[in-house]
Amino acid sequence: MGIFRFEMKQYKGSVIAWSIGISAAILALLSVSAAYTKDPSSIALLEGNAFLEAMGVNPETFFTGMGIYGVYGSFALLAGAIQAINLGLSIITKEHMQNTADFLMTKPYTRKRVYLSKLAAACCCLLITAICYFAASLWAVRAIPGQSFSFTIFFQLYLLFPLLQLFFLLLGMAIGVLLSRIGSTLPLALGISFGFYLIGMYSSVVQSQVARLFSPFKYFNVNIIQASGGYETGYLILYLALLTTFLISGYTIFVRKDMKMVL
Amino acid sequence: MSKNIIEIDNLSKFYGKQRGIEDVTFSVEEGEIFGFIGPNGAGKSTTIRTLLALIYPTSGSAKIFGKDCIKEAPSIAQDVGYLPSETFFYEGMTVKDLLNYAATLYRKDCSKRIAELSERLKLDTSRKIRDLSFGNKKKVGIVAGLLHSPRLVILDEPTSGLDPLMQQTFFDILREENNKGVTILFSSHILSEVQKMCNRIAILKEGKVISLQNIHELRADAYKKVHLSVESNISDCSLSLDGITKYEKNGGEISFIYKGSVNRLIDAIQPLKATDILIEEPSLEEIFMHYYQ
Structure with a gap:
């Protein structure tokens, strides 16, 4: 419990800032966009728009509450991914960067327990953000006038946020274990998140299934979720396989790795 | 035990x-x-x-x-x-x-x-x-x-x-x-x-x-540092004793490093009419250097 509570305390400020920021952003975006839904004739204007194609926007559903949520939610996904991977990287590498590994690892805790305590604390931090994002999203989507609301579709779209955060958290922790001496985690977190996001945009533009495999942002297609009310099985399996790989590889290396000497 | x-x-x-x-x-x-x-x-x-x-x-x-x-x-x-x-x-x-x-x-x-x-x-x-x-x-x-x-x-x-x-x-x-x-x-x-x-x-x-x-x-096994003050008019005050190294004589002041029996050392010093004697325990630095050389 000691390490878990300590880590929660360490990231308190950061979690509050990210939670407020992402929730406020989705509230603002959905509130402003609510006006579009009043004019369905605008669909024609979106046909053939390359940027919207890259964003994976379906003009048929864009002017519905869920359609707008699906599109603007992808910006929230990007922000959530940056928060998660940065948290994953820093919660592991800070012990090396601040040279506190000797302090922590000579205490009566197994490496396994240290890693799992850190993982639990990070998951808890992200859960707080996810709950705030859920409340803000639900309130904003319900506030869009004249729309039929399906909680099942909304929840499946919302669930992409915590699912991707978990993916990026475990990826960040695995990278953090491998490259323990990272000067600053944020540039790396931004680079990886934007990199995957751009690959996802590229895969939408060229309709490349291969490129889609390399962007977790595209594992869950919002248009398919809105149309069929479910996730694609193949990509769900790929997501789970990668999640398991990151978890096991990060954990295994952390448990067996030599703690570098302070120089 | x-x-x-x-x-x-x-x-x-x-x-x-x-x-x-x-x-x-x-x-x-x-x-x-x-x-x-x-x-x-x-x-x-x-x-x-x-x-x-x-x-x-x-x-x-x-x-x-x-x-x-x-x-x-x-x-x-x-x-x-x-x-x-x-x-x-x-x-x-x-x-x-x-x-x-x-x-x-x-x-x-x-x-x-x-x-x-x-x-x-x-x-x-x-x-x-x-x-x-x-x-x-x-x-x-x-x-x-x-x-x-x-x-x-x-x-x-x-x-x-x-x-x-x-x-x-x-x-x-x-x-x-x-x-x-x-x-x-x-x-x-x-x-x-x-x-x-x-x-x-x-x-x-x-x-x-x-x-x-x-x-x-x-x-005990190691070297000892010895400083002697002798009457300066004694011209021949060399020590013939096994275990002496780094022998230096400067006027009436003699210093050397010794390894061996302390009694034999005292016997050897006696004829020199020493006015003062200082036998130092070697520091660990000196013992340590012995292993490192």
Whole structure:
């Protein structure tokens, strides 16, 4: 419990800032966009728009509450991914960067327990953000006038946020274990998140299934979720396989790795 | 017969092809203050870090309290206090919060001990770690290493950054702990510290233990520095005695290094009509250099 509570305390400020920021952003975006839904004739204007194609926007559903949520939610996904991977990287590498590994690892805790305590604390931090994002999203989507609301579709779209955060958290922790001496985690977190996001945009533009495999942002297609009310099985399996790989590889290396000497 | 608190058997650690330590073997008995000396890079810290399961050995084994250092590291850590050569903590925390966090990790109420040690070391626990000097961070390290009343204290170059008065207080604390039965493994390249504190020492050279001796035996077997003042009008005052090296004569002042029987030395000096004589115990530095040359 000691390490878990300590880590929660360490990231308190950061979690509050990210939670407020992402929730406020989705509230603002959905509130402003609510006006579009009043004019369905605008669909024609979106046909053939390359940027919207890259964003994976379906003009048929864009002017519905869920359609707008699906599109603007992808910006929230990007922000959530940056928060998660940065948290994953820093919660592991800070012990090396601040040279506190000797302090922590000579205490009566197994490496396994240290890693799992850190993982639990990070998951808890992200859960707080996810709950705030859920409340803000639900309130904003319900506030869009004249729309039929399906909680099942909304929840499946919302669930992409915590699912991707978990993916990026475990990826960040695995990278953090491998490259323990990272000067600053944020540039790396931004680079990886934007990199995957751009690959996802590229895969939408060229309709490349291969490129889609390399962007977790595209594992869950919002248009398919809105149309069929479910996730694609193949990509769900790929997501789970990668999640398991990151978890096991990060954990295994952390448990067996030599703690570098302070120089 | 005292039982061994630390048992190291043919312990080796290689970083790829680079040697850390090789076939290190020694044991430390309960209640002993054991010195571990060698220059930088000799493998002192590597041995200590392996004992603490911070790094994994390439081969060999190490036991503390009869338990395997790697497999039973958490259980061992409950009774081990460690002071690294350079102390680093979470910079944004206050000293008090950090020490309380350390106590939480040992699952013990250490508030009395923290207060007592902080007072003796004149440590202000309300300050943030980032505002502390190197010496004050070292004091935090000492309190953090001793707050849970460990049975074994492992010190890796412990006095760097402490002023002489604080070093004295620190040594007093260590002696008190030792009198209570605490075993101490003391690694240093400052040999006077080891000389002052330890019962036995291991000398490390290039990753290997080259000598393991009782500190008194070590001195007895070693060289002595002799300074003589003789009547300056004695022209022929050379000494013909086996075991004399570095013989220097400057007017009435003679100095040399001697290894052998002290009685034979006194007999040899007698005809010189010495007005003063000074026989110095060799410092560990000199003994140490003997092994290194």
